[in-house]
Amino acid sequence: MTESQKTYHSEEVKTDKQVILEINDLHKSFGDNHVLNGFNMKLFKGESLVIMGKSGSGKSVMIKCMVGLMTPDKGRVNIMGKSILDLGQAELDQLRADIGFLFQGSALYDSMTVRENLEFPLRRHMDRFDSDLNTEELVIEALENVGLADTVDLMPSELSGGMQRRVALARTLILRPKIILYDEPTSGLDPITAKEIIILMQNIQEKYGTSSIIITHDVDCARVVGDRMILLIDGINYKAGHFKELSLSEDPKIKAFFKQ
Amino acid sequence: MNSFSFKLKTFFLEIGELSLFAGRFFKELFKRPFEYSEFLRQCYLVGNKSIVLVGLTGFIIGLVLTLQTRPTLAEFGAVSWMPSMVGISIVREIGPMITALVCAGKIGSGIGAELGSMRVTEQIDAMEVSGTNPFKFLVVTRILAVTMMLPILIIFGDAIALYGSYIIENLKGNVSFQLFFNQVFDALEFGDILPATIKSFFFGFAIGLVGCFKGYFCKKGTAGVGKAANSAVVYTSILLFILDFIAVFVADIFYEL
Amino acid sequence: MERSSGHKIRLGIFVILGTIIFVSAIYLIGQRQEMFRKTYLIEAYFQNINGLQKGNNVRYSGIDIGTINDIVMVNDTSIRVIMRIDEKIISHLKTNAIATIGSDGLVGNMILNIVPGKGDARMIQDGDTIETFSKIGADDILSTLGASSENAAILTSDLLKITDAMINGEGTLALFLNDTTMSKDIKKSVNNLKNASYSATRSLNELNNIISNFTTNQNSVLGVLLNDSISGQKLKSVAVNLEKSSTEIDTMLSRINKVVSDIETGEGAINYLVHDTTLVYSLRQTIENVNEGTAKFNENMDALKNNFLLRGYFKKQERQLKKEERKANKDKE
Structure with missing residues (x-):
């Protein structure tokens, strides 16, 4: 790889x-x-x-x-x-x-918290994971991948543009596409933020193939x-x-x- | 002439799309899974967002209606008919219509703007690709919530309006609380309340449907969101009057039978 | 899944048309609910329809059974009213039913009432004509009665005046020096009273005849109306009372007559002076009795006037009378 x-x-x-x-x-x-x-x-x-x-x-x-x-x-x-x-x-x-899809403007659901945003794709697709995993672990893991584990209870509007993009990326990754x-x-x-995102993308590419x-x-x-x-x-x-x-x-x- | 036929065409196109949208709502309504928690959340939001506004407008309408009618009735020496007259006119027509119009402004534009901005920022697309049917999650729950909540709001608005009317009657005519409401409920028949309540479900459906339709098919850009919210209110208000007209027609037939 | 815009436009047109058709269908149903029912047309002829209009309700014993379909002027005295009657009711209508025009409440619309006729008759069919009742005929009789009773009242009050003058006046002796004129006055009044009483009796007889005619000939139009209702019974008893009062007046009048002739034959003042007090008193009493009698008569007459069937025509009569009086006054001046 x-x-x-x-x-x-x-x-x-x-x-x-x-x-x-x-x-x-x-x-x-x-x-x-x-x-x-x-x-x-x-x-x-x-x-x-x-x-x-x-x-x-x-x-x-x-x-x-x-x-x-x-x-x-x-x-x-x-x-x-x-x-x-x-x-x-x-x-x-x-x-x-x-298939993960990272939208142009992040497309975070602005009426939901970051946690709810990340849980959203899991609502219909929990059957993809082993039964011993719960949503909370998956959410935290996805957020750790983008380095934003501490924002889990914030609303998207409280995040900067770059952070929003990273949360959106975490949401894209949560189903392990x-x-x-x-x-x-x-x-x-x-x-600079763009560069961070690019590096993040490369890391993900390496980690999950x-x-x-x-x-x-x-x-x-x-x-x-x-x-x-x-x-x-x-x-x-x-x-x-x-x-x-x-x-x-x-x-x-x-x-x-x-x-x- | 050309622009007229074009306008006519877009008008019919709009109606056709709205009808398809309504058809899709009924089709998706009975499909599993039902987004129960989102539905409850929307019910809470719709009710909670509008209850103060509905109460306030209802109260003022009650006051104004009584103040305006009182001198005329006093001229005929029929002030004692005030409670029954106000009761019937509020419950049958004024309460549902005013509340529905206020909610069209509040809820309809809210839904239009919310779904519009979700469409513009691709949140709706994001939902679709993450395996949740956005039509079921956003549209069905909202339309259903407004349809269910509006009759409750209307009954609440009626009650507050009657209370407003009572205050004027109490101040000007020394009518006691018990007497006022006894007379109101004496005058009201089942045939007054039932058509008004059935009508209000349709009002709620119209508000939800048009708001969702305008938001869901919002054009790109922030101007699109504004237009969606605005046209949601305008179209809903027109639709409400048409529905009211039809409802009164139909109710009249049953009333005569 | 995506539909072409042409398809959507067609759907839009369809929805709009559907709504329009729905609303107009509802409108039509609401407008004339009998549209989907089978109906019959029946006719009636009136002299005066009192502002009845197309679309007014037709009632049969108080039930709405149809509407006025058309009103046509046939000639200068008769108007044809065509009614559209519900099929369900038509099986209860007989050809001897009677149509009258009334009003629905104090300020309500005019309505056409159909009252069932007495006795047996053929069932009504499409296009049949039913009889009508116009209140004018009965009213003429009763108005003459009213006039007579009023005359009687005026005359008795005249008599009273004279007797009052006799008692309280310038003493009996002085009065009766003018014997002849006085007695002439009395006589004239009494004669008038007599005439009035006669005419009253005559009118009463007429009324009686009519009423007995109602009772015997039940198929007469007024007969049905009178026989059928409570007011008819009342009318009869009023007429009986009237008759009684009238005979009372008659007997009293003959007594007055006797007194007056006594005065005349008893050779004037001297004879009169002997009988002075008793005579005047008896005269007065008699006249008072007459007065009472006419008062009773008037009372009965009023009762008759207040009878709902005839109220309107008495009022009209009164108006006419006043008009004539005014005219007469003007002529005098």
Whole structure:
């Protein structure tokens, strides 16, 4: 695992690895606004995939299509061998427990305390754990992972933006997902806090060996956290490759990303 | 002309979506699991949030109604009819309608803004991906809570309004507490209370439904939240008057039978 | 799961239309509940409908059984009123039922009352006509009676004045020096009284005839109304009392007559002086009796007037009388 993070790989090397998530020919439009025009991607087990794109390029739409929050107009999404568009509600809920989703604005339930926030995913999914574990232990463990065990009785509004993001991450982790989808994990945070979050993400990757998809337009984040990246331009997977390859590309559309 | 047909289209679209939303509510209502503790929490919130406001407005309406009507009745020498007249008009129409309108402002906009902001900050999506049906957890419990709580609030508001009326009668006409309420309850029939109570369940449903609908399908951004809260109140008020109109029509038929 | 906006718009239109249809259906049901019931149309002819309107209720023995469907002017004296009657009630209605117009409470709407007729008759059918009762006929008889009794009252008060003058006046002797004029006055008054009494008796006989006619001929319209109700009984007893009073007046009048002729035949003042006191007293007593009698008569007359059936027409009569008086006064001036 550590090896795959440290050394660079080409597509060929990865192919023998297990594909855990696959998207084929994804189309989605809102009225006349065609956001996705045939997007394809594969996520291999244990890797961190960065998807970069401009604001409004359909990154969030795509990630929501992955977990069934949005229904694509056309295309297929396969997660761990299951086509999520064909699943019933109960099966979909079971599958979703294997997928962590960190929302752009943390999306903590602001009428609940941090403890209740973390307990919320457990309400329906306690059967995933050994019977000797209780919710309290799981909550504390998840909070310790993000270093915020002492905030358990606070309300989300009493936390800073960075802390909120970390609590949200703890909530994402509490079900011990196999895949984590990060939607702009560093957006709205100052560079230092963003860095903390990125380090946290790496730690989690190491500790639990999850696969992750990181959606961002933050170049620093993409460089540090990603094994591989896909550029999402004009609604398609414009170019895939490693950060270094892409950052050296002469294509003007790609160059625009790394100019910052 | 073009903009008119467009407006008409959006109007019908809105009604259609609202109907689908209501249909979905009834479909999800009977599906397990029922979010019982959340329902109770919402009942507590809805009742607790509005009881002071409902009491205050009810009290003032009782005072004003009595003060306004008294001179007219005095002219006919029919002041002794005051308790029965006030009792019937409050229980049949004024109490339910005023309380429902106040609650539309208080609860309806509250639900609209709360669900709207939850939608905008993706909390609803977060619930969905964590295996809890947000429609059941947020919408069904809220609509049900308002439907159940509003009749209680209305009865409470009626009682306070009658008390307000009694105070004026006591000050101006030296009517005793016992006499006033004896006359009020003498004048009231089952046919007055039952339609008003049934009606108030519908009022509660309308407030919850429109508030949740507007919040649940809130447009992105903070402007969307404001608009959701605002239009929840406006649409609910209109819907309340339409419902009241229909309810009076229907009750009238049963009253005649 | 997602539905197209076209679908939603259609649903919206459907919901709105459904609501409108629902409300209008309720409105129609509320407006005329007999819409879904089978109804019959029956007719009645009136001279005067006292402001009855389309949609007013029709009552049969106090039960609402239908509404006025239409009111048509047939000619200058008759108005056809068409009623829509509930099917359930129609099986209890016979062709001899009588329609009257009344009002529902003090300030209420006009209503059409149907009173069941006496005796056997064919069951009513769709399109049948029923009889009506108009109170004008009965009233004419009773108004003449009223006038007679009033006349009697005026005359007796005249007589009283004269006798009062006799007793308290300028002494009996002085008075009776003017013998002739005095006795003439008395005689005239008494004659008038007699006339009045005759006309009263005549009216009474007429009334009696009518009343006995009611009792014997039960199918007569007024007969049914009178026979059927308590007020009819009252009316009869009032008439009997009237008759009694009237005969009393008659006997008294003959006594006065005798006294007056005594005065005349007894050769004036001297003879009179002998009988002075007793005569005047007896005269006075007689007249007082007459007065009492007319008072009783008037009382009975009032009772008759207060009878609900005839109240309105007496009032009208009074008004007419006043009007004429006023006119007469004006003419005099």
